Amino acid sequence: MSEIPPPPAYPPPGYTPPPSEPVLVSASGPEAPRPSRAPVIALAAVAVALVVALAVAVPMLVNDDAPIPRDLAAVKSYDDLETDHTTDPVDYPQSPPVGGPHNPVWLDCGVYDEPVPKENAVHDLEHGTVWISYDPDLDADDVATLTDALPQNGILAPYADLEAPVVITVWGRQLALDGADDPRLALFVKTYGGGETAPEPMASCAGGERDPGTSDDSGSGTEV
Numbered sequence: 001m002s003e004i005p006p007p008p009a010y011p012p013p014g015y016t017p018p019p020s021e022p023v024l025v026s027a028s029g030p031e032a033p034r035p036s037r038a039p040v041i042a043l044a045a046v047a048v049a050l051v052v053a054l055a056v057a058v059p060m061l062v063n064d065d066a067p068i069p070r071d072l073a074a075v076k077s078y079d080d081l082e083t084d085h086t087t088d089p090v091d092y093p094q095s096p097p098v099g100g101p102h103n104p105v106w107l108d109c110g111v112y113d114e115p116v117p118k119e120n121a122v123h124d125l126e127h128g129t130v131w132i133s134y135d136p137d138l139d140a141d142d143v144a145t146l147t148d149a150l151p152q153n154g155i156l157a158p159y160a161d162l163e164a165p166v167v168i169t170v171w172g173r174q175l176a177l178d179g180a181d182d183p184r185l186a187l188f189v190k191t192y193g194g195g196e197t198a199p200e201p202m203a204s205c206a207g208g209e210r211d212p213g214t215s216d217d218s219g220s221g222t223e224v
Contacts, residue, residue, distance in 0.1 A: 070183050072191060075175045083126060083199050090119050096133050096159055097122050099171045108208040111147055112157035120212050124155055125171040127203035128195020133159035133167045134180070142180035149185055151193050153204050171198040 081099035090101050102122035109129070121131055130151050134143065136158040143156075146166065150156045159167070164176035168185060170192045177185055195201025 070187070072175065072184065072187060074184075075173055075188070078172045078174075081172055085123075086119070090122075092118060092122075094174065095161065095163075096131065096167060096169055096174070097125075098169055098174050099125055102126065103212070105212050106205060106208040107155055107212065108210045109153060109155060109205040110210075111150065112155065114157070115159055116155065116157045117212055120209070121155060121157075124205045124208065125169065126199050127205055128153060128171070128198035128201035129205040130154040130189060130193050131169045132156045132185075133162060133169065135162050135165050136160060138165060138180070145180040146185075149180075149189070151189055153193070153195075153206075154189075155205060170195075173197055 076098075078094065078098045082101050083099075084101045085104045086101045087103060090097075092100055097118050099122060101119075102125075103117065103119035104123070105120055106123035106127060106129075107116055107120045115136075125131060130153065132146055132150060132154060134146060134156070138146075138158075142165075146156055162176075165179045166177040166182065166185070168175050168177060168188050173188075173192050175184060175188050
């Protein structure tokens, strides 16, 4: 029986193993593959978009009313108004009236709890008086605010069927206001409160009649 030869040496001489990918090794062991950052970036972009959308939408929801103007662009002007005196009732084209024929007697300056005769109030406008009219349903706090804002040469009184909560008038100029706290009230008084448009700006409402006669329709004319 012949002798079996020994197996060949392994690996055979001259054998070179194939290269393998390196494995990073840290002090704690092999390092795991890093996760992709794409989902994080996408979530951040969505969050930014939501913040921007809220920044635009929230003010629109909170301030759903149009902002109150802070200039006198809405003032209505009426020129070439008659200045004749009459003791007859006058059918004025504006309500409250802004000028025109009027009663020979004017009203005294101040605050009135009842509507005043229109024909007498128009005489005050001729004297450069500021006439502030308000809706009779206006609450007491708002009336108090108007009282504080009334200039010395001014009249404050309720007026039925106003187009706005408050209307401020001088001779030939009128402005409907959104309320007693409308910032345009003070601006109107500053601009026109000195009788700038009145035929007799230095006459004032002082010395007028306190009670020439009132009526429920804001004055239909009273012979005084």
